[in-house]
Amino acid sequence: MTWTQLEHPRQLLDPRLLQRTGKTLTETQGRLTLSHIPNVPLALFSPILRAHNLNTLASHVTELVTRADIDVVVAARPMQLPALKVPVVADFFDDNPSYWQDHRGHPRLAKEIDRLEQQLARDARLRVCASQVLVEKLARWGHDATYLPNGVHTERVAGGDRAAFRRSVGAEESDTLVGYIGFFGEFSGLTRSVRSLALWPPGTRLLVAGDGPELARARALAVAGGFEDRVTFLGWVRNVRDFFAGIDVGLLPFDVTDFTGGACPIKLLEYTAAGKRTISTQLEETRRMGIPGLIWTEPTPEGIAAGVREFVNTQDETLDPTVARRYEWRTLANEYLSLLRDVVVPAGV
Structure with missing residues (x-):
């Protein structure tokens, strides 16, 4: 089976793309071939440019299906595909309309x-x-769909050196380290987490690993509030296994919207696979996943602080990391591959 993932490039603001709209840029990495189909930039602000990009994408997809002998197309982005000679699999991993409506303020685009x-x-x-x-x-649209959640590579998050990490951040074993890892966008709740530090019990610290647009605001709030000794911004960490081993509990303080409530949070799976409980706002999909040991909070500084206090009072409770086995990426990849094979060659044929 030959298949490729087709999506818009991320360099939407690169003016050189204007000169490459008609070209498909292809690169091969082992068994994976990537075809980057360029867009006219700034389409976010123009329905006409968005329509142009959709038409360009459809044309290139049609050409690639024939030239590369594609068996199935996996559409993981909102796109308007032409009538193809091969089956299409629609992969919905986020509530995209809610994101643009609730978090970016673009109701027309939503x-x-x-x-x-x-x-x-x-x-x-x-x-x-x-x-x-x-x-x-x-289902509300009248369609059946297969549930296939996000996953985790357990070997990449478990088995780190707890003592080495805690030494590197100047933490005593008696300190309670709350870890938050990821890309911090507008819905991440990072700034409210920093504001909540004023209400955290003594001996607790926040460790932030990652990057994103909310990070600068969070740093400024830490300075303005005098919390520099309570929060450490680590940036991107090379050894994430040591990070997960060194923290005591994970944090998932997202805004509560249709977008975040419909997401399968990889952070939660990583904390769980590392054997760490999670302090989380009350996200609908997170609740349905049924992972034990979660501490539910309100999406406010007071709520997050209450969650931290609850963990400190119950941190003798342990979490069996094997509950994350259902979410191993290798297992999920095999399930996905089986689905794709059934689409290309239906069962019984």
């Missing part, structure tokens, strides 16, 4: 994406959703 996704769901041979919430959303 409606446009919703229309594209409904069309994609209608035309697809198979629909796959990363959350049970998204499965229910497609």
Whole structure:
């Protein structure tokens, strides 16, 4: 089976793309061939440019299916595909309309994406959703969908050197380290987590690993509030296993919206696979996953602080990391591959 993932490039603001709109840039890495289909930049601000990009994408997909002898197309972005000679699998991993409506303030674009996704769901041979919430959303559209959640590589997050990490951040074994790792966008709740430090009990610290647009604001709040000794911004960490081993509990303080409630949070799976409990806001899909040991909080500084205090009072409770086995990426990849094979060659044929 030959298949490729097709998506828009991320360099939307690169003016050189204007000169390459008609070209497909292809590179091969082992068994993986990547075809980057360039867009006209700044399409976010123009329905006309977005329509142009959709038409360009459809044209290139049609050409690639023939030239590369593609067996199945996995559409993991809202797109308007032409009538293809091969089956299409629609992969829904986020509630994209909610993101643009609730977090980016673009209701018109949200409606446009919703229309594209409904069309994609209608035309697809198979629909796959990363959350049970998204499965229910497609059911409201009148379509069946297969639930296939996000996953985790346990060997990449478990088995680190706890003592070495805690020495590196100047933490005593008696300190309680709360870890938050990821890319910190507008819904991440990072700034409210920093504000909550004023209410944390003595001996607790926040360790932030990663990057993102909210990081600068969080750093400024830490300085303004005098919390520099309570929070450490680590940037991107090379040895994430040591990070997960060194912290005592994970943090998932997202805003509570349709977007975050419909997501399958990889952070939660990583904390769990490392044997760490999680302090989380009350996200719908997270609740449905049924992972034990979660501490639920409100999406406010006071709520996050209450969650930290609850953990400190119950930290003798342990979490069996084997509950994350259902979410091993290798297992999920094999399930996905089986689904793709059934789409290309239906069972019984």
